[in-house]
Amino acid sequence: DGGITQSPKYLFRKEGQNVTLSCEQNLNHDAMYWYRQDPGQGLRLIYYSQIVNDFQKGDIAEGYSVSREKKESFPLTVTSAQKNPTAFYLCASRLGTGYYEQYFGPGTRLTVT
Amino acid sequence: GNSVTQMEGPVTLSEEAFLTINCTYTATGYPSLFWYVQYPGEGLQLLLKATKADDKGSNKGFEATYRKETTSFHLEKGSVQVSDSAVYFCAPLTGNQFYFGTGTSLTVIP
Secondary structure (H helix, E strand, O other): OOOEEEEOOEEEEOOOOOEEEEEEEOOOOOEEEEEEEOOOOOEEEEEEEEEOOEEEEOOOOOOEEEOOOEOOEOOEEEOOOOOOOOEEEEEEEEOOOOOOOEEEOOOEEEEEO | OOEEEEOOOOEEEEOOOOEEEOEEEEOOOOOEEEEEEEOOOOOEEEEEEEOOOOOEEEEOOEEEEOEOOOOEOOEEEOOOOHHHOEEEEEEEEEOOEEOOOOOEEEEEEO
16 A cells, blocks of 8 residues: 555654654655644644755754655654654655645654653 | 635534635635645545636535635535544645645534
8 A cells, every 4th residue: 555654653752862753655756745733733844855865944944854865765853953842743745746735644743851 | 925824613513514614825826725634643634625716626525616816715514424523724735835724623523
């Protein structure tokens, strides 16, 4: 079955540690996205990538980093510089430009204490 | 700039009631319009979409019509079910970026 995998579902870290969230897709999609979701708020774009080895900052990129070395993979690192990292993180992919919809993974809930 | 305003929730309806969730947007250019649904603890799923003015998107009894003159894309369903309880997001697409509303939580009671 094609789809997007995010792992793990729940992640716990101590303050001051970097943590990497995994996102893999086997849909052969060119574009991939990372969003952050907080209670009562919509999705806010962190980073997105249209092609391998290229990515752009979204609205809230500070304290986050990404890489896109393979088409299938778009890992997100939450660094210790991110002031409020506890949130629900969603990865999405899209076939390409135009009016194609996004497909979402199941999300990773990160808790930093 | 680009933004979207959704009807504030939470919305509570009885089963078989009529549903409307309002969505208006501001966007540069000519956006495509989407509605997504999110069930508790899960990612978002596409519900329906429309890509040009007067298009009607529909799926699972839900409908929304692209109204360019009023920059709106209101979601409707004639008879809701308990299984429709979820959070609904309106999302215009401009360029390569989606702009998500804050979401409207719907609870349907038997």
